[in-house]
Amino acid sequence: MHITEGIIRGTEAIAYTAAGVALMAAGAARMKAFADKRPEHKPLLGMGGAFIFFVSLIPIPAFTGTCSHPCGSPLAGILLGPVVGIGLTGLSLLLQAAFFAHGGFSTWGANLITLGIGGAFFGWLTYRILRAVGLPIWAAAGGAGLVGDVMTYVLAGLSLGYVLSISPNPQYSLSGYLVAIYSAYLPTQGPIAIGEMVVTGLALHYIYKQRPEVLQTLGVIRS
Amino acid sequence: MTRPARAAAARLLVIFGMTAAGCFAASAEDAPRPAFSGMDEAVNERMAENAGAAPRSPYIDTESLGDIWNMLLLGAGGICGFVIGRWWHLLFGNRGKAE
Numbered sequence: 001m002h003i004t005e006g007i008i009r010g011t012e013a014i015a016y017t018a019a020g021v022a023l024m025a026a027g028a029a030r031m032k033a034f035a036d037k038r039p040e041h042k043p044l045l046g047m048g049g050a051f052i053f054f055v056s057l058i059p060i061p062a063f064t065g066t067c068s069h070p071c072g073s074p075l076a077g078i079l080l081g082p083v084v085g086i087g088l089t090g091l092s093l094l095l096q097a098a099f100f101a102h103g104g105f106s107t108w109g110a111n112l113i114t115l116g117i118g119g120a121f122f123g124w125l126t127y128r129i130l131r132a133v134g135l136p137i138w139a140a141a142g143g144a145g146l147v148g149d150v151m152t153y154v155l156a157g158l159s160l161g162y163v164l165s166i167s168p169n170p171q172y173s174l175s176g177y178l179v180a181i182y183s184a185y186l187p188t189q190g191p192i193a194i195g196e197m198v199v200t201g202l203a204l205h206y207i208y209k210q211r212p213e214v215l216q217t218l219g220v221i222r223s
Numbered sequence: 224m225t226r227p228a229r230a231a232a233a234r235l236l237v238i239f240g241m242t243a244a245g246c247f248a249a250s251a252e253d254a255p256r257p258a259f260s261g262m263d264e265a266v267n268e269r270m271a272e273n274a275g276a277a278p279r280s281p282y283i284d285t286e287s288l289g290d291i292w293n294m295l296l297l298g299a300g301g302i303c304g305f306v307i308g309r310w311w312h313l314l315f316g317n318r319g320k321a322e
Binding site: 001007009065100101105214 | 258259260261262263264265266267268270271273274275276277278279280281282283284285286292295296299300302303304306307310311313314315316
């Protein structure tokens with residue numbers, strides 16, 4: 001979910017951008033450490049970035065007559081860790097804002113929090129929790145894809161609802177906006193979240209079958 | 224109907240009710256919009272306009288540059304496809320062969 005240029009303004013835009021820059025700095029530092037520690041897996045950074053960039057740009061039509069897109073950041077978060085996932089998400093969003101009229105520079109921080117923390121962090125966290133309770137890799141990754149996608153839209157609704165509730169001419173209170181936004185997101189995003197669950201689960205299952213040692217090196221599974 | 228089934232049915236009703244209310248709210252003050260527009264436009268931008276926080280044009284508005292936007296989108300898709308496909312094959316595709 002991209003919040004378009006100009007919707008967030010003033011102090012809120014500055015605060016979101018500052019938070020986004022801090023997250024991005026942490027992500028860049030972790031990416032450098034990842035590349036130094038595992039140079040043979042450096043291409044994974046490019047792959048993860050390309051995956052997030054592509055998946056979060058592609059519009060998928062829903063039966064509601066609107067389009068939306070998956071996130072991609074849950075899979076990147078599981079494979080590369082949440083901080084690296086957030087860094088790659090920040091780069092993807094910057095390119096999308098610069099060249100594809102998706103999102104915006106003034107809303108980059110809010111979009112990074114949404115897609116990075118909602119997708120990469122909550123996806124990673126869900127995967128860890130589900131693995132800790134003993135679920136197989138495909139199920140844990142699928143659950144992570146679902147939760148990461150849903151949390152992305154939860155945070156997007158929260159950011160948007162908050163900003164609109166303090167806008168010049170608010171139509172609802174914050175809770176009213178949240179109900180309206182989530183109810184409008186649900187019919188389109190629900191099926192896409194299920195699709196992201198399937199793709200994330202299948203991708204990690206395939207990697208585990210083909211090259212489990214890569215997952216061990218990355219710390220995704222224990223040896 | 225058992226109690227858990229009734230509770231589940233009630234939850235479903237609440238979800239459908241909220242969905243209907245939200246769709247109604249999002250389509251309030253309807254203006255015709257193109258079919259299959261993105262949720263960014265259909266939901267976010269519409270609500271923002273109603274709240275007096277209308278979005279502004281992108282600083283680099285490639286969408287208004289005709290086929291340039293198509294070129295960028297197709298080029299980016301091709302590059303992403305190559306990067307993902309190539310490295311996926313090298314990293315995960317050759318069981319027992321790749322380092």
